[in-house]
Amino acid sequence: MVEKVKCELCGRETNYPIKKEFDGRIVNFCCHGCLGVFELDREENLLNQPPVEQDDKKKDIQDKK
Numbered sequence: 001m002v003e004k005v006k007c008e009l010c011g012r013e014t015n016y017p018i019k020k021e022f023d024g025r026i027v028n029f030c031c032h033g034c035l036g037v038f039e040l041d042r043e044e045n046l047l048n049q050p051p052v053e054q055d056d057k058k059k060d061i062q063d064k065k
């Protein structure tokens with residue numbers, strides 16, 4: 001049985017998704033075009049994040065160790 005997967009970007013269902021891992025999470029896409037747009041959006045989001053938030057996350061990781 002083939003499982004249909006929805007494209008993370010446009011929501012189109014596909015039997016043969018393009019899988020890509022982001023931050024340990026598998027994300028599915030219907031085509032390389034959607035994958036490329038998703039990667040660009042993600043990079044922009046990372047750049048727009050205030051540096052204070054990233055410092056907090058690093059502290060959390062260090063505390064757990």
Ligand SMILES: [Zn+2]
Binds near residue numbers: 010
């Ligand atoms: Zn798509």
